[in-house]
Amino acid sequence: MSPLPANRIDPITAEVIGSALSSIVEEMGEALVRASFSTNIKERRDCSTALFDTRGTTLCQAEHIPMHLGSFIGIIPEILKRHPVEAMRPGDVFIGNDAYAGAGTHLPDIVLGEPIFVDGRIVAWAVNTAHHADFADRGHAHIYQEELRIPPIRLYRAGELQGDVQELILLNCQVPRERLSDLRAQMAANRLGVQRMQALCAKYGTETVLAVGDELQDYAERKMRAGIAALPDGTYRFADTYDNPELGRALDVSVEITIAGSEMRLHFDSPPQVRAGINMIYTALLSSVYYAVKAVVDPTILPNSGLARPITVTAPLGTIMNATHPAAVNGRTSTCQRAADLAIGALAQAAPERCIAAGNGSCATASFAGVDPRDGHLWVYLETIGGGSGARACKDGLNGVHVHMTNTSNLPVEALEVEYPLTVLRYEPADGSGGAGRSRGGMGLRRVYRAEAECQLRLDGSRLLTAPWGLAGGHPGGRGAFRLGDDVEPFVNGAGRLRAGETVEIVTPGAGGYGPPAERDPVAVERDLADGRIYLATAAATSCEPRR
């Protein structure tokens, strides 16, 4: 074995410290969930944690929610732009949420960043974001309607809470008690990150830890380059449509991917940004692309900034997929899902066996807000519902799961009904929604709610007008649907009112199948039929008649 260059860290030390960084961000995430009060964090885990170096590039992100990388990419550079490093003190904590001030991809994702001091200097940053399920029943024509915009400013100064700042934020929230508790939980997460990172530096030496941080980013870059180089050079195009209840129509979207040697360029085309909350800012597009490319090229690549170096992402400024101020962005997740599906659809031409068919392609969202008759307080409940995941070359897709950019748990029905004046009447896989194929697409879900008190409801999602596509001869999966109960007044742009006793039914999209249905194992067809996952007509479409 040739000796290592003198300035390089030996691989075992790099691996040990790299694993310690992963462990720190995971532990930060657990602290956040455990200390929180809101259902969206404590049950649904809609939060992420990360460590950044002093340049603002990712050292390590916990494997929670890929979308949240978009909340992190811009935050440290934006803090450094606004605040001189010399004036920062241990215990300073910066808060921010604004899409156009580096702090997030939509306003409910509030970011807290805390510098980590070792021997009097900043060596890294602990950062986390939590989706504060608040700010419901608002407008989405532009970002000023959506919520209070917070640029990166100090919430704590040298460990002391800036009460004025907190008061201003809390007055703009519908459920301030929950917000306060979740902000404290976010503080707990960063505090742990700071302590653990300081201990790591004390154990291995700050210079070694920082050198490993650089080395791990170089390693991620090398792995990404090697993975891209193994794909055939060429230009791959994929087009699809994107629909949304807020728009009520489908928009044309497309991608062109060029693979040349160890580099990949992706260019996204979409219509001009709209007066609706479906626009994506550039960091949201970046996180969608990094997720999709990593998933296809090599899922084992470390989740740090190095993986982005060989990838170039472009989209015309002022379009839905690269929106500019003051475009509204609240419902950007479904649009990001489409960006990820576009990238995977195009890469399927280069590496079909590594790609999956289209998943539910949305983030089916029900956002409830009302006055709780039990105590007169405002309540807000945000629910995002899983759907089908795309069929794989050798395996069926998963039923009723979050896919791609989003990864929250479901709130158990029992917990939901205890917390909110809602009753869940049905919760089940949607029959026949998994696209047929050699591997079957995953199934969507049906969830039916009854309001026990009057409330406002906003419905968001996609794949209502077009179906998730199959791959390599696989059939499309089922579409989603929002169905209002008989007496409910019609919704406008996906939003409206439920009175006590009224119901709404949400069906989330399934997912596309993979390979010709005629090649499906007859035993699997029989099992699907017996379980009610497919209809007889779907079974008949396969060459293998089920045995009777």
Next chain:
Amino acid sequence: MWFADAGIAANAQRIGLSVDMRYAGQNYELSVPLPLGPATPTMIDELGVSFAAAHQRLYGFVAEDEPMQLVTFRAEATGMVRKADLRQSADAGPDARAAAFGRRDVWLRETGTFVSCPLYDRARLRAGNRINGPAIVEQMDATTLIVPGATATVDPYLNLLLELP
């Protein structure tokens, strides 16, 4: 009861009480020691102080205005017993054939082909036995693959030490 069943002498019995507490609204609890004796207002107050201290230690904050909940009461019975006496086995020499019980074709990444591997019963291996890979050692709860070029040695405590080339 358990003490009697397990034959724990009176002077070796320990009982610890604790209660899992949280702020109303949280989903996860912190365990706080519970003093023996009847529940009195003083004791409840002391639990509140203990919980706040534990919460401060772990999360760095106390939510003064939030009500606390006592979720799960636990009693833990411990019997103080002698430490296990680990005995060394006598060296039985390198020959492991007494533990062999057959062969199996196994696809090995190292050779890229199926290779006929001898099978050994872990329970019948003796201290000092040596096995050269490729070979498989089976036991009730695990399977050990000894890859080609590696050597397994059974140590005096019957651990299997694998040395890779």
